[in-house]
Amino acid sequence: MENIQVDALVVGGGIAGMQAALDLADQGCQVALVEKEPSIGGKMIALSKVFPTLDCCSCITTPKMSAVAHHENIQLYTYCEVQSLAQNGTGYISKVLQKPRYVIEDACTGCRQCEYECPITVPNAFDSNLGGIRAIRVPFSTAVPQIAVLDMETCLFCGICEKACPADAIDYSQTAEEFEIEAAAVLLSTGFEITPPDAKKEYGAGELHNVIDGLIMERLLAPTGPYGRILRPGDGKEPESIAYVQCAGSRDETLGVEYCSRVCCMYAIKQAMLISGSLPLADITIYYMDIRAFGKGYEQFFQNAKAMGVEFIKAKVASIKQDENQNPVLRVELMEEGSRVEERTHDMVVLSVGLLPAYNPQAVYGVPVEDDGFVDIPAPNASPCNTNRPGIFVTGTAAGPMDIVDSIVMAGAAAAEAVAYIHEQEPAGSVPVPAYAD
Amino acid sequence: MSDAKQRAALLKRLREENAETVKRTQALLKEQKKVQQLICQNIREKSKTVPEIAAAVDMPTHEVLWYLTAFKKYDIVVEDGMCGDYILYKRAEEK
Structure with missing residues (x-):
């Protein structure tokens, strides 16, 4: 099983997770960002404009998505889910499941030829099911990464997408694969549902x-x-x-x-x-x-x-x-x-x-939730990003209802807490200190 | 065995292994093709609104709008101005 070693594991690629990953990476930490959907961007990429400035949401979110994908200190794992987490010294080791896209990631160019040729139309979740999208598709126009994903539950195995693909990227035989991520700190940014x-x-x-x-x-x-x-x-x-x-x-x-x-x-x-x-x-x-x-x-x-x-x-x-x-x-x-x-x-x-919590982290992360279902924060005034487990932090709407501004602020705070924790655990000099620290 | 033959054999095996999914999806495809033909025939000559199309093809208006939205995404139909509070849709030029 492949084993990846990083300083921090960020779970969830919405605005809070992306911001936390970028803040950690900019401070010299190696980061793995795991997102369960085929694209990062979370709820925010589907919104129209933000209040109170009425700035375009896509114009704020898309550059961050791109920055996450291209940052030299961030490894992005989309369409993946953390299955388990175990203590590993002062850090954690997690088992992550890579779900099959039935598309070879390195080969797909995101040209959408497969999508145009696919005969089956299914409800388009990105558009709140108001319209249809094809069974094989790039999730939305600004998705990161621009890689198609095939919904096997509505596939005819007709081979049309395979014939249409100019990059030979369709692979019907793909299966789910597990890999491990070792990290000194974990940030939960699992977001909300309605x-x-x-x-x-x-x-x-x-x-x-x-x-x-x-x-x-x-x-x-x-x-x-x-x-x-x-x-x-x-x-x-x-x-x-x-x-x-x-x-x-x-x-x-x-x-x-x-x-x-x-x-x-x-x-x-x-x-x-x-x-x-x-x-x-x-x-x-x-x-x-x-x-x-x-x-x-x-x-x-x-x-x-x-x-x-x-x-x-x-x-x-x-x-x-x-x-x-x-x-x-x-x-x-x-x-x-x-x-x-x-x-x-x-x-x-x-x-x-x-707004309701999207995920209960108790079973996998051993992090309890409060009566309202959001992650329990034992000292909300003194340490608003700290969970009950050392080295596991929470940010964004996983912690409770909040707006985009507060999510971004909390992401920065969680990243700062995580960096401090990582530095405490590592021998001096093993984690790079950002250039501006001098 | 050639690449093409290997691929055909793999697809055949997958269809057998996923017989339930294939059966369900074939029924869905049949329905979708029927609806597409009905709607597109209806707006090939003359642009129509959602309620007009729904009345002509005997379908609920929300379902007609759902299909039109999907067709528009893949350039099967296009908008053709408005009639009162409703958008007119017509069949896109066929290639």
């Missing part, structure tokens, strides 16, 4: 096509999105009236999600502003319990949205049904009108769903 669409029965349980979640709206707003514009997934209509329902999956005891997800207010406001730009005639209403605009520049961002004509209504949304034209009909308790109940019809509804 409330499942069927969680709220009273909001249609995912059955209403024109009731979508915030991540789907991100794809509709992104220039590379499935429709190339904002349309209702139910029938392709350009919506004239869009409503946001806040706290649709957070601060909700019935779902077991009692915490605030911290990003929903701001992404709803951001999306409302972007929709105002794309559809200037559309009415946008945000039904909220209270607006939490706590970060730098966030309150001004909220005020700007109000000034742009986005309507904020303090209300509780009891239920969502749909009329005969697929329009969502909201039953709303208007808090500032004596709790009067009213039915309001919109063309489309966006649920500001909550």
Whole structure:
């Protein structure tokens, strides 16, 4: 079994993992970055713009993805999963499973000839399944690495992709392979998932096509999105009236999600502003319990949205049904009108769903989680990146809901903690000291 | 055995080993080809909106939009302006 020795193992290639890997590598550490998907980039690469600056997400994420792939101190392992982790002196040794792409990585040029010729279309997860993609494909246009992956669960073994490939890169006989990574420190950046669409029965349980979640709206707003514009997934209509329902999956005891997800207010406001730009005639209403605009520049961002004509209504949304034209009909308790109940019809509804932990590291890493499912941090004020195990650190939304700014800041902090730990364990002089340290 | 024969033998073996997957995927392909033919025939001469296509091919509007989105990604259909609140789709020029 191949054995790779590095200073730090970073698990998860979203924005937090990439930033942590880059910060470690820039300080002279050898880093292995393991990502379970065929491409790094995480959730952020699928988003449209960031708040409160409205910078393009792709323009921030893509250079970082490229920097990770080309950094001389980073070894990138995509489509891999850590199977086990064992103590190895003061460090750790992990077994990693490389899942088969059925494509020879060194040969594939990412030309997508196989994708164009493949006859089978499957739901495109990158576009929140709003459109289709071929069974063999490069995951998305800015994927890193640009290597195709074949979904064997929807393969006919017809050989068309093999014939189409000009680089002879298709290999149907590939199997999963295990290898080991030895590292002095481990950083967990396993990210988040969102409330499942069927969680709220009273909001249609995912059955209403024109009731979508915030991540789907991100794809509709992104220039590379499935429709190339904002349309209702139910029938392709350009919506004239869009409503946001806040706290649709957070601060909700019935779902077991009692915490605030911290990003929903701001992404709803951001999306409302972007929709105002794309559809200037559309009415946008945000039904909220209270607006939490706590970060730098966030309150001004909220005020700007109000000034742009986005309507904020303090209300509780009891239920969502749909009329005969697929329009969502909201039953709303208007808090500032004596709790009067009213039915309001919109063309489309966006649920500001909550953030849930994506992964429980207890079984593999021996790192416990808290009651909310996020990684337990024993001393959150003094050492916010340290888990209960020396040398294992946590960063980004694996630690709890946070926005992109906080994820990047925490990634830098986790990298600094990890570098200090690595230096403590190694004999003096064995880990290169960055040039600027002098 | 030549390379081509070896490849053919490997594919045959894989099809036998994954008979369930192949059967399921063949049914999916058959369905997808039927829908593609139906939709493309419908918009070969005249551009149509999603509700118009859905009514013509007797499919739910969300499914028609899903297929059109996939077809557009692979240049099988193209947009052709708007009609009211809806985009018009037409068959792309066939090569």
